[in-house]
Amino acid sequence: MDQPPFPSTEATVTALREVAARHGREACVEHAIGADQSGRRTSSGAFAVLDDDGSLPHEAVVDIPGSPVVEIQVFSEGDTKITVEGVEFYDVPAGHAPAFLDAVLAGRARVKTTWYPPFARLIVSLPGDVTYKEVISMAHAGGMTPWLSRRTR
Numbered sequence: 001m002d003q004p005p006f007p008s009t010e011a012t013v014t015a016l017r018e019v020a021a022r023h024g025r026e027a028c029v030e031h032a033i034g035a036d037q038s039g040r041r042t043s044s045g046a047f048a049v050l051d052d053d054g055s056l057p058h059e060a061v062v063d064i065p066g067s068p069v070v071e072i073q074v075f076s077e078g079d080t081k082i083t084v085e086g087v088e089f090y091d092v093p094a095g096h097a098p099a100f101l102d103a104v105l106a107g108r109a110r111v112k113t114t115w116y117p118p119f120a121r122l123i124v125s126l127p128g129d130v131t132y133k134e135v136i137s138m139a140h141a142g143g144m145t146p147w148l149s150r151r152t153r
Contacts, residue, residue: 006078006095009058009059009060012074013074016097016098016101020064020101022102023105025064026064028064029061031059032059032061033057033058033059059075062074067147068104070083070105072097079091079092080092080094080097082097085147087136087148089124100132103126104124108124108125109124109151111144112152113152121134121135
């Protein structure tokens, strides 16, 4: 899947809201604008609002309540961290985030388990032969949530 990056954090957020709306879900968004608000800005001086290059960093957190619970952190560097039912997918390119969310909300995500050693992995396949896989910690919330359990194959 060769999805070009979105030109801005706001463009990514707009695309994520549209995907959520197509699935009858509401997206709640919280914005962090400025180097003093951005979580990844350690090189900027104290109380600095702009980056060293003069740009204004913009991050956002998109919460999609319901089942499954999805949280997407959109970073100004062009990547996201997507959390589905407590399972965290780091460094997902922002261009893949809408397709990732669509796959999860459309029921195309699955959980693969093994009996020995006991192991579970959440797998999200996107169009174009792109697949994201993350281990589900069995310590996470006492094991798998009901949504994750329903996705087990």
